[in-house]
Amino acid sequence: MHGFGLRVQHYAEVLERGVRADLCEAVTENYMWRGGRPLAVLERVRGEVPVSLHGVSLSLGSVDPLREDYLEELAALCERVQPTFVSDHVCFGSVGGQRAYDLWPLPFTEEALEHMVERVEQVQARLGRRICLENVSSYVEFRDSTMREWEFLSELSERADCWLLLDVNNVYVSAKNHGFSPHAYLEALPTERVAQLHLAGHSDHGSHLLDDHGCAVQAEVWELYRDVCRRFGALPTIIEWDENLPSLERLEAECDAAREVERHELG
Amino acid sequence: MSLAELQRHFWLSARTRGAPPSGLSGTFTDGPHQSATERVGVYHLAYWQRQLEALASTFPRLRGTLGERRFEQLAFRYIERCPGVHPCIERLGEGLPGYLADSSDLSTTEVGLARLEWANVACLLSQDSPSRVDLPRELGAKFAVCRLELIAALLVVRAPAAAVKAFDECLEFEPHLPQLDVVFFRPSFAVRYATLSADEAAALACARAGLSVAHICEAFSCHHEDVTQRALTVLAGWFRKRWVTQVHLEET
Numbered sequence: 001m002h003g004f005g006l007r008v009q010h011y012a013e014v015l016e017r018g019v020r021a022d023l024c025e026a027v028t029e030n031y032m033w034r035g036g037r038p039l040a041v042l043e044r045v046r047g048e049v050p051v052s053l054h055g056v057s058l059s060l061g062s063v064d065p066l067r068e069d070y071l072e073e074l075a076a077l078c079e080r081v082q083p084t085f086v087s088d089h090v091c092f093g094s095v096g097g098q099r100a101y102d103l104w105p106l107p108f109t110e111e112a113l114e115h116m117v118e119r120v121e122q123v124q125a126r127l128g129r130r131i132c133l134e135n136v137s138s139y140v141e142f143r144d145s146t147m148r149e150w151e152f153l154s155e156l157s158e159r160a161d162c163w164l165l166l167d168v169n170n171v172y173v174s175a176k177n178h179g180f181s182p183h184a185y186l187e188a189l190p191t192e193r194v195a196q197l198h199l200a201g202h203s204d205h206g207s208h209l210l211d212d213h214g215c216a217v218q219a220e221v222w223e224l225y226r227d228v229c230r231r232f233g234a235l236p237t238i239i240e241w242d243e244n245l246p247s248l249e250r251l252e253a254e255c256d257a258a259r260e261v262e263r264h265e266l267g
Numbered sequence: 268m269s270l271a272e273l274q275r276h277f278w279l280s281a282r283t284r285g286a287p288p289s290g291l292s293g294t295f296t297d298g299p300h301q302s303a304t305e306r307v308g309v310y311h312l313a314y315w316q317r318q319l320e321a322l323a324s325t326f327p328r329l330r331g332t333l334g335e336r337r338f339e340q341l342a343f344r345y346i347e348r349c350p351g352v353h354p355c356i357e358r359l360g361e362g363l364p365g366y367l368a369d370s371s372d373l374s375t376t377e378v379g380l381a382r383l384e385w386a387n388v389a390c391l392l393s394q395d396s397p398s399r400v401d402l403p404r405e406l407g408a409k410f411a412v413c414r415l416e417l418i419a420a421l422l423v424v425r426a427p428a429a430a431v432k433a434f435d436e437c438l439e440f441e442p443h444l445p446q447l448d449v450v451f452f453r454p455s456f457a458v459r460y461a462t463l464s465a466d467e468a469a470a471l472a473c474a475r476a477g478l479s480v481a482h483i484c485e486a487f488s489c490h491h492e493d494v495t496q497r498a499l500t501v502l503a504g505w506f507r508k509r510w511v512t513q514v515h516l517e518e519t
Contacts, residue, residue, distance in 0.1 A: 029355045029356075030355075033353075033358075033392070034391075034393070034394070035393060035394040035395030035396075035419070035453075036392070036456055040456070057355070058354075063270055063271040067354065095274050095275060095277070095278035096275075098350035098351065099352060099354065100281065100314060101356045102310060102313055102317065104310065107270070107273055112270050139306050140296075140306040140307055140309075140310070141298070142295060142296070143293065143294060143296055144268055144294075177298060178298065179298075206300075207301045208300065208301060208306075210309070
């Protein structure tokens with residue numbers, strides 16, 4: 001199944017002619033604490049294809065307490081939309097209650113791991129369902145880290161009994177930025193825990209790659225996606241595109257391209 | 268360093284105005300092509316830029332009035348003094364009008380413009396409410412003791428006439444008035460707005476305060492000889508514009 005991330009700029013067209021994809025993903029916070037058109041669009045899409053909710057502000061890795069009002073809104077949205085997956089990121093995004101509006105990476109330490117496990121369990125208990133956790137692209141590494149990112153994710157998914165949302169572009173970006181092998185990363189992940197995939201574009205800033213979702217999926221990431229398909233099989237795959245957002249047709253064509261890669265690799 | 272200390276350190280490094288502080292190599296490693304400070308710089312830039320863009324999107328007219336550079340300086344001061352606490356970045360601008368009123372050297376017109384722009388977004392973000400579209404004529408005289416519950420997506424902002432003109436020069440109002448009440452409402456998907464006459468603004472304030480229809484109608488007594496006709500016209504307009512979600516009959 002292949003789909004794309006629903007974006008505000010496409011709402012009018014989506015309302016008019018629906019989506020031509022197997023599934024869609026909605027950024028959770030765009031539908032929380034509000035009324036109006038976004039929810040109408042989401043319900044229209046939900047009537048046509050399965051929808052996943054993808055959060056950016058749960059701030060699972062933060063030492064701040066989880067916000068009860070956030071969980072309440074999320075639970076209500078899940079009840080309304082009945083999403084296929086509910087996901088967020090392995091990161092922190094708030095300090096002392098103040099928001100970063102970003103996905104800041106965690107140190108890969110036992111303390112951070114235990115903290116994440118506890119928080120994921122808390123959220124899963126609150127929602128009454130497993131959630132999916134996405135690997136973020138990162139631009140720093142911490143001296144305190146005692147394990148590699150893939151070890152951290154593997155342990156986290158096992159201990160918290162959650163799914164992993166593998167962002168293939170993020171693996172590639174972080175691998176380039178930190179100088180590790182993306183294939184070694186994939187090899188180390190527990191196959192049975194990876195439930196969903198993301199594909200996106202990035203930009204090359206010379207000194208580092210930036211995960212800006214600003215262009216089509218690059219050749220190197222398609223290549224890695226081939227490896228992912230072979231290792232993990234056919235999984236729901238979402239194309240994310242935010243900056244320089246193209247037409248709905250172009251997004252749907254990118255989904256077709258991903259479908260074709262999967263078909264080629266898996267027959 | 269504990270997880271809490273490390274997160275605090277990250278926060279301070281990303282939030283330092285201008286550029287991230289030097290001497291971060293004790294916490295972060297150097298990368299293949301960047302120093303630790305340069306790597307933190309990626310997050311630093313994103314922190315300020317993303318929020319600047321969010322504020323620019325909420326306050327396009329204020330940005331146009333102030334110019335790019337002045338707006339950027341103001342936005343950065345606001346982000347520094349009043350870091351966002353809501354999980355949704357589109358609510359980052361909620362405190363900006365108050366911040367400007369309290370602490371800036373902006374004119375009252377510019378502050379008023381910020382208030383109008385935030386009201387526009389706040390109305391867009393408001394919860395949906397079902398609405399009644401007709402006066403409840405079946406209630407007869409009992410209507411006078413009813414309370415009108417207004418939709419959540421209805422906001423009234425008082426602003427200087429010059430701010431209202433800067434917000435939308437097509438809005439009609441009496442030119443001699445220094446301050447105007449502007450109502451923002453969202454009957455379905457799109458936000459609409461209009462200036463209010465003084466009596467209608469007063470009546471709406473009564474309705475929002477939970478006063479009865481009889482009290483609401485008193486707001487029209489100062490300005491009109493035919494109070495009943497004026498009240499009926501205005502109240503029917505509220506229903507027609509889908510401002511009323513419930514009519515509560517207060518039994519005595």
